[in-house]
Amino acid sequence: MSDIAIDIPFPVIAMIYGAIYWPLTLCVGAVGLYVGVTRLRGVWRVVCVVIALLFIVDAGAGIYESLRQGLNT
Known part of the structure; x- marks a missing residue:
């Protein structure tokens, strides 16, 4: 087994989830x-x-990200 871990700071994770669940965040x-x-x-x-x-x-x-992805599809 590999012991590779990616350490992402908590504020970055909160920003990513906030952008994914933008209606709740709004x-x-x-x-x-x-x-x-x-x-x-x-x-x-x-x-x-x-x-x-x-x-x-x-x-x-x-x-913005959801609109950008919608326009590229």
Whole structure:
């Protein structure tokens, strides 16, 4: 047996799965953005909005990739 392993960092794996499951990622980002803008105050508002925008950007990458693959087929 071979003992070869590929070490991929966790953020890269999260980005790949976020792009694959982009509808779920987009919904999480939209809900996070809503909660961050309307319900939170102070530093937590900024943290929540930044994280939500990262989710939305990741979903955008998934949408772009799915459209690109659809146009090439």
